[in-house]
Amino acid sequence: xxxxxxxxxxxxxxxxxxxxxxxxxxxxxxxxxxxxxxxxxxxxxxxxxxxxxxxxxxxxxxxxxxxxxxxxxxxxxxxxxxxxxxxxxxxxxxxxxxxxxxxxxxxxxxxxxxx
Amino acid sequence: xxxxxxxxxxxxxxxxxxxxxxxxxxxxxxxxxxxxxxxxxxxxxxxxxxxxxxxxxxxxxxxxxxxxxxxxxxxxxxxxxxxxxxxxxxxxxxxxxxxxxxxxxxxxxxx
Numbered sequence: 001x002x003x004x005x006x007x008x009x010x011x012x013x014x015x016x017x018x019x020x021x022x023x024x025x026x027x028x029x030x031x032x033x034x035x036x037x038x039x040x041x042x043x044x045x046x047x048x049x050x051x052x053x054x055x056x057x058x059x060x061x062x063x064x065x066x067x068x069x070x071x072x073x074x075x076x077x078x079x080x081x082x083x084x085x086x087x088x089x090x091x092x093x094x095x096x097x098x099x100x101x102x103x104x105x106x107x108x109x110x111x112x113x114x115x
Numbered sequence: 116x117x118x119x120x121x122x123x124x125x126x127x128x129x130x131x132x133x134x135x136x137x138x139x140x141x142x143x144x145x146x147x148x149x150x151x152x153x154x155x156x157x158x159x160x161x162x163x164x165x166x167x168x169x170x171x172x173x174x175x176x177x178x179x180x181x182x183x184x185x186x187x188x189x190x191x192x193x194x195x196x197x198x199x200x201x202x203x204x205x206x207x208x209x210x211x212x213x214x215x216x217x218x219x220x221x222x223x224x225x226x
Binding site: 103 | 151157159160164204209216217218219
């Protein structure tokens, strides 16, 4: 297994444009999480999926954000009408229900810059 | 709500010095606790974890003990190396399984 992968690694977009990020979790991991990390801060939780069901969304996830995980495999995070405040690193993590501590494995992240 | 507070950096040490990075938490119950590390240009990696009170997590010479009395999970290493230079994050597992992170502590180790 190659771990959690994310695509793209970097994205530069103009304010008002839509962007979509993809996350491929570790195979057989049934839980998938999205976080956002701004400079000098720790990651902040956005949302998570158990299989294909989106079970929790943070208040940070405004109406412009939407996430999907069709068939319980990869996940996408879309941001509509991007704003400069959306500039951040978007991290994806996955975990297995077999792990009692629900240890999460992180991908390398997608760095978004909104100009 | 649940939260994590860790000492602010940056922390600068000489090689072979003793390291302590303080971490305290506020939570309902006794959540699992973690230390993650982010090396320059790399993603977050789990360094160590503890799932219940008095557990000691250890890895790569780093240790942290889950202290419920003081709601703390301080990270220690007896002799740091230049290769330990990174940002260290303390985290707890929230009620929905998500991680709640501290702001991170940047460690620089000089030869």
